[in-house]
Amino acid sequence: MKNSDVLRVLLAGSSAGDRQWIIELLKSGSSWRCEFIESDSGESALQQVQAPGGPGERILLAAPLADMDAMRLLDRLLDMQGITPCPVVVITPGNGLELGPVLLRAGAQDYIGEEWLSPYVLARAVDNARVRWAMERDLSARDDALQRSEAFARGVQRLTQTIIDGAGALVFAKDLEGRYFLTNRAWRERVGLSEQQATGITDEAVYGAQVAQDLRRNDEQVLSSGRLIVAEETTYQQGRPVHYLSSKFPLVDEAGRTYAVCGVSTDVTSLKQAQAALQARERELQTLADNTPDILTRFDRELRHVFVSAAIERMTGRAPQAFIGRTPRELGLPADLSDCWENAVRAAFHAGQAQTVEFSYQSPGGLRHFSGRFVPEFGPEGAIEHVLGVLHDDTEQKRAEQDINRLLEEERHYTRLLARMAQASRKMHASLSADEIAQVLTQQAREILGARRAVTRLTLEGTGARTLQAVALADDAHPTDPPPPGTLLTVPLTGQGGQQIGIVQLAGGPYGDFTAEDRAVLMQLAAIASTGLENARLVASLREADHRKDEFLATLAHELRNPLAPIRNGLEILRRSGQLTGPAARARDMMERQLVHMVRLVDDLLDVSRISRGKVDLRLARITLQAVLDNALESSRPAIEGSGHSLVLHLATEPVWIEGDLTRLAQVVSNLLNNAAKYTPAGGRIELSAQVEGTHAVIRVTDNGTGICADMLPRVFDLFAQVDRTLERSQGGLGIGLSLVKKLVELHGGDIRAESAGLSQGSRFTVRLPLAGPEGQPPPCLESEPGAPSATPCRVLVCDDNVDGAESLSLMLGLLGHEVRTVHDGAQALDAVGTWRPDVVLLDIGLPGLSGYDVAQRLRADPAMAGVLLVAVTGWGTEDDQRRSARAGFDHHLTKPVEAAALEAVLARRKPDRPRAD
Ligand code: ADP
Numbered sequence: 001m002k003n004s005d006v007l008r009v010l011l012a013g014s015s016a017g018d019r020q021w022i023i024e025l026l027k028s029g030s031s032w033r034c035e036f037i038e039s040d041s042g043e044s045a046l047q048q049v050q051a052p053g054g055p056g057e058r059i060l061l062a063a064p065l066a067d068m069d070a071m072r073l074l075d076r077l078l079d080m081q082g083i084t085p086c087p088v089v090v091i092t093p094g095n096g097l098e099l100g101p102v103l104l105r106a107g108a109q110d111y112i113g114e115e116w117l118s119p120y121v122l123a124r125a126v127d128n129a130r131v132r133w134a135m136e137r138d139l140s141a142r143d144d145a146l147q148r149s150e151a152f153a154r155g156v157q158r159l160t161q162t163i164i165d166g167a168g169a170l171v172f173a174k175d176l177e178g179r180y181f182l183t184n185r186a187w188r189e190r191v192g193l194s195e196q197q198a199t200g201i202t203d204e205a206v207y208g209a210q211v212a213q214d215l216r217r218n219d220e221q222v223l224s225s226g227r228l229i230v231a232e233e234t235t236y237q238q239g240r241p242v243h244y245l246s247s248k249f250p251l252v253d254e255a256g257r258t259y260a261v262c263g264v265s266t267d268v269t270s271l272k273q274a275q276a277a278l279q280a281r282e283r284e285l286q287t288l289a290d291n292t293p294d295i296l297t298r299f300d301r302e303l304r305h306v307f308v309s310a311a312i313e314r315m316t317g318r319a320p321q322a323f324i325g326r327t328p329r330e331l332g333l334p335a336d337l338s339d340c341w342e343n344a345v346r347a348a349f350h351a352g353q354a355q356t357v358e359f360s361y362q363s364p365g366g367l368r369h370f371s372g373r374f375v376p377e378f379g380p381e382g383a384i385e386h387v388l389g390v391l392h393d394d395t396e397q398k399r400a401e402q403d404i405n406r407l408l409e410e411e412r413h414y415t416r417l418l419a420r421m422a423q424a425s426r427k428m429h430a431s432l433s434a435d436e437i438a439q440v441l442t443q444q445a446r447e448i449l450g451a452r453r454a455v456t457r458l459t460l461e462g463t464g465a466r467t468l469q470a471v472a473l474a475d476d477a478h479p480t481d482p483p484p485p486g487t488l489l490t491v492p493l494t495g496q497g498g499q500q501i502g503i504v505q506l507a508g509g510p511y512g513d514f515t516a517e518d519r520a521v522l523m524q525l526a527a528i529a530s531t532g533l534e535n536a537r538l539v540a541s542l543r544e545a546d547h548r549k550d551e552f553l554a555t556l557a558h559e560l561r562n563p564l565a566p567i568r569n570g571l572e573i574l575r576r577s578g579q580l581t582g583p584a585a586r587a588r589d590m591m592e593r594q595l596v597h598m599v600r601l602v603d604d605l606l607d608v609s610r611i612s613r614g615k616v617d618l619r620l621a622r623i624t625l626q627a628v629l630d631n632a633l634e635s636s637r638p639a640i641e642g643s644g645h646s647l648v649l650h651l652a653t654e655p656v657w658i659e660g661d662l663t664r665l666a667q668v669v670s671n672l673l674n675n676a677a678k679y680t681p682a683g684g685r686i687e688l689s690a691q692v693e694g695t696h697a698v699i700r701v702t703d704n705g706t707g708i709c710a711d712m713l714p715r716v717f718d719l720f721a722q723v724d725r726t727l728e729r730s731q732g733g734l735g736i737g738l739s740l741v742k743k744l745v746e747l748h749g750g751d752i753r754a755e756s757a758g759l760s761q762g763s764r765f766t767v768r769l770p771l772a773g774p775e776g777q778p779p780p781c782l783e784s785e786p787g788a789p790s791a792t793p794c795r796v797l798v799c800d801d802n803v804d805g806a807e808s809l810s811l812m813l814g815l816l817g818h819e820v821r822t823v824h825d826g827a828q829a830l831d832a833v834g835t836w837r838p839d840v841v842l843l844d845i846g847l848p849g850l851s852g853y854d855v856a857q858r859l860r861a862d863p864a865m866a867g868v869l870l871v872a873v874t875g876w877g878t879e880d881d882q883r884r885s886a887r888a889g890f891d892h893h894l895t896k897p898v899e900a901a902a903l904e905a906v907l908a909r910r911k912p913d914r915p916r917a918d
Pocket of ligand 1: 676679703705706707708735737738762763
């Protein structure tokens with residue numbers, strides 16, 4: 001202790017004298033600068049010890065105390081810090097030899113018995129106590145540090161164990177012989193060993209020789225290199241591989257010697273499996289990508305290719321690797337293609353939506369067409385990481401589409417062509433004149449084949465060596481234009497016999513030359529036209545024949561009428577003369593009947609030919625069905641009764657009104673009745689019924705005669721149709737009656753049906769005629785009024801070149817009381833009229849020299865002859881003939897052979913009071 005330092009002496013003692021004595025002793029026994037702090041009790045001494053002190057050392061000198069003994073004091077001091085807070089010297093009563101060692105063990109640094117107190121001893125004791133206390137304090141401090149470090153080491157060990165046990169990885173350490181001396185819980189659980197079992201075990205015992213060898217290799221690498229290695233290790237658990245990623249490193253002692261290998265192994269089996277699956281998937285995808293014909297390419301945000309499938313090589317001729325990490329533009333792809341791809345990729349990144357593209361590329365094999373989509377690919381965070389382009393080569397598809405379109409177009413072309421050919425064919429077949437067919441052929445050929453000019457030339461044989469030409473021009477062409485450029489296409493028209501009947505020629509095809517197809521089309525059209533021309537020729541000749549037949553029938557009827565006229569007149573004369581009796585009278589009656597029959601045949605023949613030529617005019621009037629039946633019965637009754645048939649009538653009691661020509665309808669019914677009489681063996685039964693059924697008047701004529709066989713039924717109404725030509729001719733007729741009946745009924749808007757159960761089963765003919773409307777008054781009856789006054793005698797000039805006809809007519813008129821003169825030609829007639837001034841002139845039309853029309857016209861031209869009644873008496877009886885005679889100036893037209901009654905009726909209507917010249 002340096003002399004300058006102050007020693008603070010805490011002096012505890014109950015006796016103040018003792019304390020003073022001790023102060024004196026210490027002062028005299030030492031050279032220290034001492035500062036004395038006195039305490040008269042143990043408690044205050046303890047407080048002083050704890051009170052903060054100034055600099056310098058302290059020491060407690062404890063003399064005997066009243067409140068606590070030295071042991072107690074020491075206990076309390078030791079409680080405070082483990083050692084006394086400052087050096088303690090206890091002054092014991094007596095020599096202190098007994099108590100002293102106890103006090104030292106209790107923590108005092110020294111003691112002095114009162115008996116020995118001297119300045120020197122006290123100073124030595126104080127000094128010894130100070131040294132001893134300092135040594136104890138150091139010892140105590142070291143002990144504390146040691147304890148703390150041991151506690152820390154234990155904590156670290158616990159922590160380490162916790163960490164390695166808590167780690168999911170397997171942690172272990174093996175000594176140089178490969179014996180485990182440290183393992184964590186995970187390791188032990190994995191291999192199924194307790195800590196005790198694990199300690200000292202080797203890899204061979206745990207995993208078997210093969211695996212142990214692999215593991216040992218890694219351990220040796222660690223040992224030889226002295227460094228950390230990371231290796232994949234594989235062990236087997238129940239035959240299944242378990243993969244680890246192991247970090248292995250050496251453990252080194254303080255001397256730097258490696259004494260162990262420590263390892264941390266993480267089980268990466270599932271990671272490896274996932275990785276393997278991922279790799280397999282990637283391989284799969286790669287295979288797929290490389291083998292799909294589509295181009296797959298992935299772009300990053302900088303528009304660089306990060307993946308390209310093998311198909312790109314087919315398109316660009318460049319390997320996929322060449323694309324990776326470069327943008328289309330950097331790759332030097334054509335600008336339009338780069339733009340197309342880059343814009344689409346940008347848009348996909350920007351909009352987050354797939355973009356479609358179409359582009360063409362001049363690939364090494366030629367121009368190819370692509371379509372594709374650029375699709376954004378989202379990462380797990382939802383951000384677009386890449387854009388995948390899927391590009392499809394549409395070239396073949398487009399080509400196929402084009403092929404299909406071309407085929408469709410061709411098909412449409414041929415369909416149109418066929419339709420136009422069909423139309424042309426229809427038109428040509430509908431035409432029945434050569435001119436029309438030539439026109440249609442020319443027009444259609446030009447239009448269908450698109451020529452500028454078409455010409456058809458026909459050489460018509462049979463109708464004279466006439467040449468027919470038809471020309472068709474394009475809309476903008478003119479007949480005087482020079483012939484259009486390009487080749488001509490000429491095809492012959494061939495008749496049925498193979499003879500050439502003309503040609504059709506086209507000039508100026510739409511594309512210059514004509515094709516083989518054009519020729520085929522034109523030949524087809526020419527063939528159709530040839531058939532049409534042949535048909536037209538046949539139809540024309542048929543028409544011609546038909547026309548000649550009608551002409552012949554009309555002439556025949558007319559010529560038959562001429563000889564009938566004198567016969568009728570003669571018979572009338574015989575009747576009126578009343579001279580014939582007995583067989584002669586019967587013969588005359590018979591002749592009259594046959595004449596009627598003959599006249600009807602002639603009339604029917606004429607009617608049929610007229611109806612065929614559409615030359616019949618009906619005199620329609622509102623008439624009753626009853627009137628029709630009366631008229632019919634009147635003319636048919638003789639035939640019915642003549643054959644001894646019974647006639648049964650079922651007639652409506654109320655008048656049934658129809659619109660019709662009375663004469664013609666009576667002719668219809670009478671014809672049916674006559675047939676019934678004709679085709680029913682004598683003594684048969686004929687029924688005539690007439691009634692209203694719905695909107696029609698229905699007339700039925702039923703007989704029980706020969707009947708009609710089923711196959712003939714549908715044909716009985718055909719012209720000249722007869723069921724059995726072997727039947728007696730006198731009954732047979734010509735087979736025109738029913739044809740005429742049907743035509744007349746149809747002209748009235750009605751219909752007729754024939755029924756028969758078969759031969760000998762009788763027949764039924766049903767006529768249906770539309771009823772007339774309910775309104776309207778019955779028209780004045782046109783029928784000849786019964787009891788009409790007979791003509792007053794007058795002068796009649798008869799002019800006919802048929803001498804017998806003229807003579808017989810004159811005789812008959814004479815018998816009727818008229819004055820008659822006869823001439824045989826027109827000139828004589830005019831003479832006679834001029835000189836004799838007849839009241840009536842009965843004039844034949846077909847006269848030699850002046851015809852009847854000429855005579856009539858001349859007479860009518862003379863006002864002096866205005867009052868003469870001019871009557872045409874002729875074999876020409878058609879409406880046309882009647883109109884013509886009326887135009888020539890005739891007042892009446894009578895058809896030969898003229899009935900006496902009809903003649904009388906005409907003469908009776910003559911104006912009686914005409915002034916006569918003579
Ligand atoms: P025709 O002059 O031969 O009588 P139609 O035209 O009047 O000519 O009749 C045609 C044919 O129909 C007759 O030839 C006859 O065979 C048959 N026919 C007509 N009416 C009857 C009938 N009532 N019964 C049986 N056959 C009939």
